[in-house]
Amino acid sequence: MEKVFQYIDENSEQYLNWLIEACNQPSVSAQNRGMIEMKELVKSFLSKVSAEIEEIETERYPIIYGEINNGKEKTLTFYNHYDVQPDDPIEEWLSEPFKVEIREGKIFARGVADNKGNLLARICAVHAYQQVYGELPINLKFVFEGEEEVGSPHLEYFATNFPEKLKTDAMIWEGGTRGVEDRRLNVGLGVKGISYLELVCRGANTDLHSSEAAIIENPAWRLIWALNTLKDKEENILIEGFFDDIAPLSEKEKKYIQSMHFDEEEIKELYGIKSFLKNVTGERLKEVLTAAPTCTICGISSGYIGEGSKTVLPSVAKVKLDFRLVPNQTPERVKELLRNHLDKHGFEDIGILQSHGIHPFNTNPEDPFVDVVLDSISEVYEEKPVILRNLAGSSPMYKMLKNTNIPAVQIGVANQQSNYHAPNENIYIDDYIQGIKVTASVIKNFR
Amino acid sequence: MEKVFQYIDENSEQYLNWLIEACNQPSVSAQNRGMIEMKELVKSFLSKVSAEIEEIETERYPIIYGEINNGKEKTLTFYNHYDVQPDDPIEEWLSEPFKVEIREGKIFARGVADNKGNLLARICAVHAYQQVYGELPINLKFVFEGEEEVGSPHLEYFATNFPEKLKTDAMIWEGGTRGVEDRRLNVGLGVKGISYLELVCRGANTDLHSSEAAIIENPAWRLIWALNTLKDKEENILIEGFFDDIAPLSEKEKKYIQSMHFDEEEIKELYGIKSFLKNVTGERLKEVLTAAPTCTICGISSGYIGEGSKTVLPSVAKVKLDFRLVPNQTPERVKELLRNHLDKHGFEDIGILQSHGIHPFNTNPEDPFVDVVLDSISEVYEEKPVILRNLAGSSPMYKMLKNTNIPAVQIGVANQQSNYHAPNENIYIDDYIQGIKVTASVIKNFR
Numbered sequence: 001m002e003k004v005f006q007y008i009d010e011n012s013e014q015y016l017n018w019l020i021e022a023c024n025q026p027s028v029s030a031q032n033r034g035m036i037e038m039k040e041l042v043k044s045f046l047s048k049v050s051a052e053i054e055e056i057e058t059e060r061y062p063i064i065y066g067e068i069n070n071g072k073e074k075t076l077t078f079y080n081h082y083d084v085q086p087d088d089p090i091e092e093w094l095s096e097p098f099k100v101e102i103r104e105g106k107i108f109a110r111g112v113a114d115n116k117g118n119l120l121a122r123i124c125a126v127h128a129y130q131q132v133y134g135e136l137p138i139n140l141k142f143v144f145e146g147e148e149e150v151g152s153p154h155l156e157y158f159a160t161n162f163p164e165k166l167k168t169d170a171m172i173w174e175g176g177t178r179g180v181e182d183r184r185l186n187v188g189l190g191v192k193g194i195s196y197l198e199l200v201c202r203g204a205n206t207d208l209h210s211s212e213a214a215i216i217e218n219p220a221w222r223l224i225w226a227l228n229t230l231k232d233k234e235e236n237i238l239i240e241g242f243f244d245d246i247a248p249l250s251e252k253e254k255k256y257i258q259s260m261h262f263d264e265e266e267i268k269e270l271y272g273i274k275s276f277l278k279n280v281t282g283e284r285l286k287e288v289l290t291a292a293p294t295c296t297i298c299g300i301s302s303g304y305i306g307e308g309s310k311t312v313l314p315s316v317a318k319v320k321l322d323f324r325l326v327p328n329q330t331p332e333r334v335k336e337l338l339r340n341h342l343d344k345h346g347f348e349d350i351g352i353l354q355s356h357g358i359h360p361f362n363t364n365p366e367d368p369f370v371d372v373v374l375d376s377i378s379e380v381y382e383e384k385p386v387i388l389r390n391l392a393g394s395s396p397m398y399k400m401l402k403n404t405n406i407p408a409v410q411i412g413v414a415n416q417q418s419n420y421h422a423p424n425e426n427i428y429i430d431d432y433i434q435g436i437k438v439t440a441s442v443i444k445n446f447r
Numbered sequence: 448m449e450k451v452f453q454y455i456d457e458n459s460e461q462y463l464n465w466l467i468e469a470c471n472q473p474s475v476s477a478q479n480r481g482m483i484e485m486k487e488l489v490k491s492f493l494s495k496v497s498a499e500i501e502e503i504e505t506e507r508y509p510i511i512y513g514e515i516n517n518g519k520e521k522t523l524t525f526y527n528h529y530d531v532q533p534d535d536p537i538e539e540w541l542s543e544p545f546k547v548e549i550r551e552g553k554i555f556a557r558g559v560a561d562n563k564g565n566l567l568a569r570i571c572a573v574h575a576y577q578q579v580y581g582e583l584p585i586n587l588k589f590v591f592e593g594e595e596e597v598g599s600p601h602l603e604y605f606a607t608n609f610p611e612k613l614k615t616d617a618m619i620w621e622g623g624t625r626g627v628e629d630r631r632l633n634v635g636l637g638v639k640g641i642s643y644l645e646l647v648c649r650g651a652n653t654d655l656h657s658s659e660a661a662i663i664e665n666p667a668w669r670l671i672w673a674l675n676t677l678k679d680k681e682e683n684i685l686i687e688g689f690f691d692d693i694a695p696l697s698e699k700e701k702k703y704i705q706s707m708h709f710d711e712e713e714i715k716e717l718y719g720i721k722s723f724l725k726n727v728t729g730e731r732l733k734e735v736l737t738a739a740p741t742c743t744i745c746g747i748s749s750g751y752i753g754e755g756s757k758t759v760l761p762s763v764a765k766v767k768l769d770f771r772l773v774p775n776q777t778p779e780r781v782k783e784l785l786r787n788h789l790d791k792h793g794f795e796d797i798g799i800l801q802s803h804g805i806h807p808f809n810t811n812p813e814d815p816f817v818d819v820v821l822d823s824i825s826e827v828y829e830e831k832p833v834i835l836r837n838l839a840g841s842s843p844m845y846k847m848l849k850n851t852n853i854p855a856v857q858i859g860v861a862n863q864q865s866n867y868h869a870p871n872e873n874i875y876i877d878d879y880i881q882g883i884k885v886t887a888s889v890i891k892n893f894r
Binding site: 106146192194196198203204205206208209210212213214215216217218220221224225227228231232233271272273276277280285288289290294296297298299300301302303304305306308309310311312314317318322324346355356391 | 545629639645651652653657660661662663664667668671672674677678679680682718720723732736743744745748749750751752755756757758759760761765771787793802878
């Protein structure tokens with residue numbers, strides 16, 4: 001690999017220029033801004049590695065599908081996206097969002113971290129490998145969508161209707177970060193799912209004077225009682241069947257979870273708390289954070305909530321509940337269990353609105369591809385990686401891979417201060433170059 | 448009494464003009480508007496009945512104290528106030544708030560119901576009685592304050608520092624209403640008290656991403672659990688000692704409570720409810736509405752309460768609680784009991800802020816003065832009165848009478864659509880005239 005790494009170093013300016021070119025092109029899917037130009041630019045990059053390119057049409061922005069078929073045994077797919085978040089609040093940017101500026105070794109631009117830096121790193125890695133060795137040791141596929149920042153509305157359609165294009169032995173997924181202080185690369189094996197629901201409890205058809213509370217039902221109290229049946233004071237979720245579907249952690253997953261850096265004292269001081277939930281500490285704390293489902297009140301409201309007092313009997317009470325799901329829970333099942341639970345406890349009248357739901361997604365840590373990635377990382381980075389069973393955010397991976405056993409691993413070129421979705425998005429030039437190298441290593445090691 | 452009633456009828460125009468003169472004079476204590484002029488006007492009315500007048504100075508507006516001492520055995524006191532509410536929203540008035548307009552037999556003006564109509568009715572009754580019989584059969588006192596609409600901040604001072612001026616055998620208190628359809632006069636014997644508290648529960652020092660909920664405490668959940676210990680699903684208030692101080696209802700109180708008109712079907716339809724709390728109906732329903740204390744969530748809020756979803760772990764949760772108190776509960780004791788309760792259940796960290804507290808006040812229904820008033824009513828009104836143990840609103844009566852056994856009964860000239868504190872405040876001319884007559888009857892009957 002030394003030759004490929006050397007080639008990458010020698011051509012780092014060219015690879016940086018490709019990224020700058022990509023970042024200078026706006027591509028805001030939510031605002032239909034520059035999307036056609038960006039699509040053409042992505043195709044031009046893919047043509048540099050001689051990929052066969054196809055546009056998968058959707059109602060809005062096509063998925064750019066690329067293939068390099070060398071007739072090899074193994075196929076690896078890169079999933080990335082060419083759309084970016086809007087750039088507002090524009091006034092908080094120190095340089096123009098769509099005109100790259102390099103300051104203190106960092107590249108500043110909207111989308112450089114999420115996700116153009118990764119998209120280009122994949123292409124550059126292939127390019128470098130090809131320049132040094134000519135032929136690749138594996139087949140490659142590229143799935144570059146243009147709608148990730150608007151919820152990937154056509155990824156499921158793609159998976160369902162083009163199964164041959166999704167035929168692959170493994171996937172490198174989107175992006176990832178590196179620790180700022182410890183410089184350890186985060187390797188993502190999955191995400192928790194989410195079921196975000198709103199419960200609505202109604203009383204009289206209008207707010208009333210609170211003196212009427214002696215004889216007229218208060219929906220706020222009913223909601224309190226209903227919520228109290230969901231989770232007890234000891235933080236146990238009481239919904240019948242809620243834990244039944246959960247897959248147990250394998251020994252490897254437990255081991256990977258412990259690779260996480262978590263400074264308890266630092267976090268406690270940062271948030272001004274005396275202890276963690278249920279006084280959990282140490283290995284168990286990491287396990288809970290990573291692998292426990294949650295039932296969280298994200299918002300509750302009823303009646304008068306302004307300053308001072310108003311003597312009102314509310315007519316409606318609402319709560320927003322966020323369930324973080326772990327394999328193999330599903331948003332649909334959780335909603336069903338919640339409905340059954342409320343009915344059983346006499347709260348048939350409390351309505352449930354599903355705000356959104358995302359399935360959890362996890363790669364089997366026993367899959368050999370995980371070791372391929374970990375080995376490749378050790379060739380490029382000095383620091384030992386952190387292996388994350390679940391990232392904090394959400395991901396469209398489930399939509400694409402739900403009926404497959406395809407392992408998908410996330411590694412990327414950003415860092416924990418890259419300002420995803422925020423002003424002054426940035427990555428380190430060095431991380432970009434190392435991202436190219438690690439991708440090249442994966443190509444080499446995955447046979 | 449026929450002579451007095453006849454005199455009142457013959458001089459009704461004059462008595463109406465006195466009221467118009469009073470209403471045309473603004474007297475908004477909250478805005479320091481016209482208060483001095485109004486004070487002088489009230490004194491000029493009192494001089495028409497030859498009362499000895501004294502101003503009790505306070506930091507803002509004096510209490511006008513008047514006395515007619517005939518050396519009789521019994522003394523009756525009229526409590527009224529000469530200040531009124533502000534007139535906004537001014538654009539919703541059909542005529543000028545401080546320029547009386549008479550439409551369809553009604554007098555429209557700010558303060559005509561609350562409380563100038565009553566203040567003048569008392570004076571006119573004395574005047575008419577004096578014109579017909581010369582001397583009054585009892586001694587009279589007038590306590591007319593100018594700060595009722597700003598919370599009667601000096602009434603307690605008055606009671607404490609001028610006990611000889613409060614020496615009286617009975618009191619007619621402020622105002623009251625008449626049913627719109629059934630025309631029955633409401634006779635008020637008291638008000639519930641109130642303790643309005645805010646509970647505050649805090650978690651981390653900042654809102655966090657809801658994925659952190661796996662390991663960091665959520666103050667919204669803690670508040671739910673705390674509230675759940677206050678009142679159970681069967682609507683029982685569980686605060687230890689909460690019911691201990693409550694005075695039992697006498698037979699007469701029970702009887703009076705049943706005089707209340709309460710059309711269950713109409714109310715259920717009006718509010719769109721299927722049943723009343725705990726499915727209570729009939730006599731028990733009236734008793735609960737009148738004599739049961741309450742613990743009401745007037746408002747609860749935590750986290751994100753806007754449209755759509757936000758995955759947030761809240762840092763603070765708040766609830767506004769309104770306890771309606773009955774004799775002999777007190778706001779101070781209820782707050783103390785609540786504190787003890789929360790501490791006992793492990794919620795020492797939840798803070799309690801007292802927003803405001805008013806003691807309940809009730810006249811003993813066995814007091815002979817109540818019968819004097821009821822007899823007087825029967826001389827003037829065809830319809831049988833409704834005797835209310837507790838009115839819905841609050842009252843400063845407790846501040847004045849707390850250490851006495853002075854019976855205080857509320858009757859007045861307004862009706863249930865008089866728009867207290869609202870635009871287009873009004874009373875019927877007929878109700879004003881009848882209010883003069885019933886006051887005259889009380890003067891005659893109270894010996």
